[in-house]
Amino acid sequence: MSDGSATRLAGSARSRLRSLFGNPLLTLCLSSTVIVVVAGVLQVSFGSYDTTIGQAVDAILDPTVVTDPRWVLKFLLGEGLMRSLTGFRGELPELATTTLIVWDIRIPRVLVAILVGMNLAVSGAIFQAITRNELASPFILGVSSGAGLTILLTLVVFSGLTAFLPLIASVGGGIAFLLVYAIAWQNGTSPVRLVLAGVIVGTVFNSLQTGLFFFAQDIAVVQSAIQWTTGSLVGADWEQVRMILPWTIVAVLLALVSSRQLNVLLLGERTASSLGMSVEKVRFALSGVAVLAAAASIAAAGIVGFVGLIVPHMVRNAVGSDYRRLMIGCVFVGPALVVVADVGARLGLQVLTGSVGQVPVGIVTGLIGGPYFLYLMRRQQQLGEI
Amino acid sequence: MMGEDREPSTGSPSGEAPGGTRAADGGAGTSGESDSAESTAADGTDGAENAPELLGEDLAIGYPTTEDPVVECETVAIPAGEITALVGPNGSGKSTLLKSMADQLAPERGRVLLDGADVQSFETKALARKLGLLSQQHNAPDSITVEDLAYHGRYPHRGFFESVTEADREAVDRAIDLAGVEHLRNAELGNLSGGQKQLAWIAMILAQDTDVLLLDEPTTFLDLHHQLRVMEVVRTLNREASVTVAIVLHDVGQAARFADNLIALKDGEPYDWGPPRDVLTEELLADVFHVEASVDVDSPGGPNIAPESPLNE
Numbered sequence: 001m002s003d004g005s006a007t008r009l010a011g012s013a014r015s016r017l018r019s020l021f022g023n024p025l026l027t028l029c030l031s032s033t034v035i036v037v038v039a040g041v042l043q044v045s046f047g048s049y050d051t052t053i054g055q056a057v058d059a060i061l062d063p064t065v066v067t068d069p070r071w072v073l074k075f076l077l078g079e080g081l082m083r084s085l086t087g088f089r090g091e092l093p094e095l096a097t098t099t100l101i102v103w104d105i106r107i108p109r110v111l112v113a114i115l116v117g118m119n120l121a122v123s124g125a126i127f128q129a130i131t132r133n134e135l136a137s138p139f140i141l142g143v144s145s146g147a148g149l150t151i152l153l154t155l156v157v158f159s160g161l162t163a164f165l166p167l168i169a170s171v172g173g174g175i176a177f178l179l180v181y182a183i184a185w186q187n188g189t190s191p192v193r194l195v196l197a198g199v200i201v202g203t204v205f206n207s208l209q210t211g212l213f214f215f216a217q218d219i220a221v222v223q224s225a226i227q228w229t230t231g232s233l234v235g236a237d238w239e240q241v242r243m244i245l246p247w248t249i250v251a252v253l254l255a256l257v258s259s260r261q262l263n264v265l266l267l268g269e270r271t272a273s274s275l276g277m278s279v280e281k282v283r284f285a286l287s288g289v290a291v292l293a294a295a296a297s298i299a300a301a302g303i304v305g306f307v308g309l310i311v312p313h314m315v316r317n318a319v320g321s322d323y324r325r326l327m328i329g330c331v332f333v334g335p336a337l338v339v340v341a342d343v344g345a346r347l348g349l350q351v352l353t354g355s356v357g358q359v360p361v362g363i364v365t366g367l368i369g370g371p372y373f374l375y376l377m378r379r380q381q382q383l384g385e386i
Numbered sequence: 387m388m389g390e391d392r393e394p395s396t397g398s399p400s401g402e403a404p405g406g407t408r409a410a411d412g413g414a415g416t417s418g419e420s421d422s423a424e425s426t427a428a429d430g431t432d433g434a435e436n437a438p439e440l441l442g443e444d445l446a447i448g449y450p451t452t453e454d455p456v457v458e459c460e461t462v463a464i465p466a467g468e469i470t471a472l473v474g475p476n477g478s479g480k481s482t483l484l485k486s487m488a489d490q491l492a493p494e495r496g497r498v499l500l501d502g503a504d505v506q507s508f509e510t511k512a513l514a515r516k517l518g519l520l521s522q523q524h525n526a527p528d529s530i531t532v533e534d535l536a537y538h539g540r541y542p543h544r545g546f547f548e549s550v551t552e553a554d555r556e557a558v559d560r561a562i563d564l565a566g567v568e569h570l571r572n573a574e575l576g577n578l579s580g581g582q583k584q585l586a587w588i589a590m591i592l593a594q595d596t597d598v599l600l601l602d603e604p605t606t607f608l609d610l611h612h613q614l615r616v617m618e619v620v621r622t623l624n625r626e627a628s629v630t631v632a633i634v635l636h637d638v639g640q641a642a643r644f645a646d647n648l649i650a651l652k653d654g655e656p657y658d659w660g661p662p663r664d665v666l667t668e669e670l671l672a673d674v675f676h677v678e679a680s681v682d683v684d685s686p687g688g689p690n691i692a693p694e695s696p697l698n699e
Contacts, residue, residue, distance in 0.1 A: 187450055257547065263534075264541055270521045273490055275594065276514025276542035320529035 025319045025329055032332035039339045040110040046347055048356065049101050059102035064093055075103070075238050076245070104238075112236035113342045113361070114335040115248045116301045117311075119293040121334025122255040124308025125315075125327060126290035129262040130283055131191040134316075138294035138308035141198045141287065145205035146176020147298045151228045152212040155221050166243065169228065169302070170295035176201055177291045181284070188280050190269070231304030231362030233342050244296040251293035252331060258286055259323035266321065304362045306369030307337055313376060341365045437467035437628045438516065438597050440487055444496035447479070447486045455494055456482045457654040464598070467628040469620065471641035474651035475675055480634045481522060483651070484600050487632065488519035500598065514542035518596040522603045522634075524587060528576025532586040535575065536561050539593030561592035565619055581612025588619055599623070601633040605640065613637075617644050638675070642666050643688040650674050662689050672697055 045056035065071040070092055073082040082088070095103070123138035131140065139145075150172025154161050161168060181189065184197035209229070216222045227234065261282050264272045273279050297304065314337075315329035338361065345361040442462040448455040457479035464470045464487070472480045485491040487498050489505040498505045505513060518539075526535060539561065540554045562568055565588045575583055584604060591599065601620065605613040621644060623629050635641040641648055642662040649659040652674045658665050666689040671679045676697045682690040 260541075260544075261546075263530075264538055266530075267526050267535075267538060268521075268524055270490070271524050273510075274488060274514065274519040274521065275538065276511035278510050321527035322530065322534065 025325050028315065028318050028329050029332040032336040035336040036114060036339050039336075039343045043110050043339070043343050043346065044102050044106040046350075047106065049098075051098055051102075055098055056102060059096070059099045060107070062096070062099040062103075064095060065099060065103055068093070071103075075108075076242065078238075078242055108238045108241050109233055109236040109342070109346075110339060112240045112244070112300050113233055113338045115241070115244050116233070116297040116304060117307060117334035117336070117338030118252055118331055119244070119248055119297040119334075120304060120308040120338070121311035121315075121330035122252055122327065123290040123293035123297070125312040125323070125330045126255060126258075126262065126286050126293075127308070128312050129265050129323060130286055130290070131195055132266065132268070133191065133195065134313065135309070136195070137305075138290060138297075139202075139303065139305070140195060141291070142176035142180040142201040142205065143173035143291055143294045143298070144303045144305075145202040145209065146179075147173035147295070147303060148229045149176075149205045149209045149212075151302070152209050152225055155225050155228075156212050156216050159221075165228070166240075166299035170299045173295045173298055174291055176205060177287070181287070189283065227360050228302040230360040231302040231365070232358075232360035233301050233345070234358055234360075236300065240300040244300045247292060247296040251289055251296065254289045255293070256327050256331075258289065259327045261286065262323040262327075266323070301361065304338065304365055306362075306365045307334060307341075310365075310369045310372055311337055314372075317376075337365065337368070341368060344368075437630045438501040439466035439630060440464040440517075440598055440632065441499045442483070442487060442493075442496065443499065445483075445486065445493050445498070446495035447482050447491060447493045449482075449491075455654065457486070457651075459483075459654075459656050462487075462649065462656060462659075464630060464632045465647060466630050467624070468646040469624050469631040469633065469644060470647040470649060471645035472632060472634045472649050472651060473636075473638050473641050473674075474657075478651040478674075479654035480651055481602050482654075484519065484602050484632065484634055488517060488600050489513055490519060511542040514594065514596070516596055517598040517600065518591045518594040519600045520587060520591045520602060520604060522606070526575055528574060530575050531572050532567050532575065532578075532589065533558065533562065533571045535586050536589045536593045539590040539595075542594065557595050558589075558593045561589045561595075564592055564623065565589035566615065581608045581615070584608055584612065584616060585619075588616060592619075592623065596629070598630045599632070601631070603634050603636060606636050613640065620644070638666070638671070639689075639691045642691070666691070 041053060041056060041060070044060060045051050045053045051059070070082060070086055070088055073085060074092065077085070120138055124136070127136040127138060127140055128134055130136075147169040150168050151165065154165055154168050180194065180197045180201050183200060184190075184193040186193065213222060213225070216225065261277070264275060264277055265279070265282070265286075267275075269279050272282075294308070311330055311334045312326065315326050315333050319325040319329050341364040342361045344364040345359050348364070349355050349357045349359060441464070442459065445457060445459050445462065446455040447457040462483065472483065474480050482491065486493050487505070489498065489508070492506065500508070500513075500517060505517070508516075536558045537550070537554070540550075540557060543554065543557075544550075562571055565585045567582070567585050567589050570578065570582060570586065573582075575586060578586065588604065591601075599620075604616050604620075608616065617640065620631055620633065624631050633641075633645070635645075645662060647660060648662050648665045650657045650665060650670055657674050658670060663683055666681055666683070668679060668681050671677050671681070671691070671693075677693050678695045678697055679691050679693040682692070
């Protein structure tokens with residue numbers, strides 16, 4: 001008897017697992033992973049120090065690094081932390097030039113792209129549920145304009161603080177978000193009021209930001225500002241990986257465990273509230289998670305547009321709007337989009353014009369995102385409300 | 387007993403007798419339950435001892451955007467283990483009253499008591515385990531299945547990290563069965579008719595497994611078949627699980643057939659309340675609904691209304 005109920009339980013758990021990872025989701029995750037790997041290998045193979053793809057793969061799998069926890073720890077945690085953890089005093093074994101270039105310079109850029117994609121996708125998915133609007137992005141509640149303004153202020157006015165730019169940009173985004181919330185608050189908030197407040201703060205901050213460009217003395221400052229405000233992975237390093245990895249883990253885990261809350265929010269405030277949810281608290285907490293994820297991506301790569309808007313759409317198209325599935329899909333598809341876009345940003349001009357120049361990755365995501373949106377608009381009758 | 391001492395500001399002669407009993411029920415509910423249990427047992431419902439009653443005292447309810455309260459009433463009682471229908475013309479404050487009874491809209495004055503305890507004193511999830519409210523308008527993503535929707539009804543029973551328990555599964559199965567949507571269990575909401583959708587929402591609120599159920603116009607916009615299906619589910623739930631039900635209905639005739647009590651609202655104030663046969667008069671239909679109608683009180687299925695013509699307001 002108990003045996004029977006045990007198998008029934010196991011069976012129902014299995015079928016739930018299968019329904020959770022229902023075919024479309026599994027396909028989506030697997031194909032995204034393949035895309036990340038292929039694009040990652042391409043990214044790692046080409047550049048001013050050209051290797052063949054075979055050499056690059058060898059370098060990625062170089063046993064001197066992969067089997068030596070000291071190297072892995074050094075990359076992921078930094079040299080100091082590695083030494084205090086392992087008690088290792090001497091010099092690490094030397095690496096072959098190819099391995100060094102691949103591991104020290106190119107792999108971290110791919111990893112940052114992966115983390116940025118994850119953060120933006122998850123953040124966009126949360127904001128779309130909170131505002132119950134498919135057109136919401138991670139930057140809908142003023143985060144990008146706040147970050148943009150503080151970036152410009154730092155570069156143009158407080159140039160001594162440039163070293164803290166990632167931190168300053170995220171803090172600026174966070175402050176703008178709180179401002180938006182304060183403006184929207186009137187015995188509680190509502191999705192529409194939040195979006196409107198976001199537009200208000202965004203308009204003012206963007207004007208200030210554009211105004212600041214006129215005070216920039218130096219074309220280099222302007223270029224640097226543009227890189228930050230359109231999003232770029234040039235020079236992404238292990239330091240960036242170490243900086244945003246912990247926040248990414250926290251934000252993505254919180255987003256995944258909150259998927260049921262998001263599902264209930266999708267039923268509308270009234271229903272959520274009569275089911276016993278403290279809608280305001282949950283909404284603010286979830287916005288906080290989404291802003292954290294967006295801020296982490298800004299700190300590493302500046303303001304990369306379109307990813308947070310488009311990825312939840314792609315996933316929703318494939319798996320439906322159940323956030324338990326949608327969120328998992330976002331964690332895989334976001335990285336795929338950003339890694340591919342960054343290959344285009346880094347190697348595109350080289351292929352097209354033969355020059356070594358790079359464009360900000362945000363420009364490429366916009367170039368991919370715009371047409372995809374057009375395609376969605378043509379295909380879907382109603383685009384807007386979830 | 388407070389409500390009884392102060393005469394309700396409005397109250398037609400016919401309402402006084404049943405109104406008096408309602409108020410007495412309310413008083414008994416706050417001090418002890420024996421009275422209301424007896425009265426419901428006499429009505430033929432059994433196992434009502436545990437059913438709670440909902441009582442509004444000295445209520446004034448409004449919205450931030452309105453100056454004057456939309457609803458004002460001295461006492462309004464939803465007796466334990468019975469079906470109470472709120473009827474009244476558009477804008478008479480039925481939905482507003484229901485929202486406030488469910489603690490979704492804080493009254494400007496007065497309080498709502500669930501078995502003697504102020505609903506505002508409950509933690510939100512604790513209240514949602516006792517009292518369920520189905521709003522008039524609700525929306526859900528098209529791709530959600532009926533079963534998924536029903537599982538959302540378990541929200542107040544689950545902690546933040548808690549996974550689905552055997553109790554959740556049983557409650558959802560029971561709710562889907564009771565709402566009669568077993569064959570639609572895996573259907574997506576976007577593919578259902580309005581009536582089927584409404585039954586799916588009923589399944590959700592049944593899965594919430596509450597002792598009190600407040601339904602805001604659950605039958606409006608449904609075809610006759612689905613109207614009757616919804617009403618039958620409500621009646622079954624009330625008879626078998628002795629759930630206390632308050633239901634806003636547009637169709638007075640339907641209210642008269644299905645409800646144990648009627649509360650007729652006019653301009654935000656209770657005009658009359660009590661068993662349908664006592665309340666539903668030609669005079670009430672003229673005063674509250676502005677229609678000329680004849681009422682056949684002796685019809686076996688409950689008072690029968692034949693509306694004839696609209697009266698000038």
